[in-house]
């Protein structure tokens with residue numbers, strides 16, 4: 001299928017990504033994801049040589065966080081960083097800051113207790129009918145707010161073939177598991193062949209109903225999603241992809257095309273967004289992100305309050321801010337752009353939805369609600385139905 005973007009009615013909302021310091025890279029290389037992976041920024045100081053001025057804080061943080069959590073930024077994602085604005089939302093997600101070295105007493109290495117609920121290495125089995133399957137510590141970009149920074153970016157946590165076989169075997173022996181979430185790190189940091197090997201074996205298990213793949217490459221290295229890769233994923237339907245956009249700046253033409261490739265392979269797309277202070281803790285920013293996602297055929301799935309991972313303190317915002325954002329979405333824009341706000345409960349409690357309260361009054365015969373505009377409405381209940 002060919003795409004004529006001049007006839008695409010929404011493509012103009014998605015400007016081609018600026019290439020910043022990489023503007024002289026030939027297009028064929030730029031679009032080659034192997035080139036993008038190989039040319040990742042691994043040393044923050046290298047940005048200087050590329051004419052990208054670092055702040056003193058970024059420079060210090062690069063040293064101070066070196067042993068905790070590695071830096072990796074694809075040239076593509078680095079091109080989205082604003083050299084003139086230290087508060088640039090992409091820059092904040094990609095470059096370390098000294099805030100990462102500050103911790104509160106309640107901060108945790110493994111905030112969601114994923115290692116505790118791990119019957120075999122790599123499998124977190126918390127909910128009755130689904131498992132999280134950690135297969136790779138590598139990602140195109142290491143997000144500074146990553147909840148799994150305890151292991152992501154550390155090659156020592158790489159799952160070898162035996163461990164992956166062990167995870168698949170666990171699913172095979174547990175008929176209650178009907179949903180397998182293939183995650184990491186980023187499963188698309190693997191070659192198609194290696195990922196396909198895992199998907200094929202998981203799909204061959206009769207009681208597995210759906211497969212999900214969690215990947216941030218549509219955001220951080222969109223050229224990874226070639227039509228061939230999308231078609232490969234589509235061979236294991238019903239298969240869902242969850243990605244991780246956090247800001248309108250990430251919604252580029254390249255990202256749009258990556259999501260289009262997935263959608264055209266029949267893959268339903270979802271987006272968990274993490275509320276990050278300074279990046280997107282703002283109702284207009286979240287609303288626009290979600291509207292852009294819908295044009296990319298990506299359904300907003302969750303909004304998370306940033307978890308208690310050690311090193312995330314400076315990213316966190318408040319419960320009230322979360323509620324304020326939800327109130328600014330409901331009613332004011334498409335219901336499709338209104339996901340659940342959740343706290344992924346520290347200590348492994350799972351995702352708990354938090355909702356603004358729209359119920360103002362309740363008595364024996366009625367519920368009184370206030371709508372998004374603040375007007376009051378009464379809903380009378382049937383009198384002949386017993387209330388619990």
Ligand SMILES: *Cc1c(COP(=O)(O)O)cnc(C)c1O
Nearest residue numbers: 124125126127130131132181351
């Ligand atoms: C988030 C998560 C899931 C999936 O939860 P859904 O609400 O079904 O998307 C499954 N297992 C673990 C451990 C998780 O953290």
Ligand code: SF4
Nearest residue numbers: 139142143146185216
């Ligand atoms: S892509 Fe996901 S797993 Fe990888 S660093 Fe970012 S948040 Fe963490």
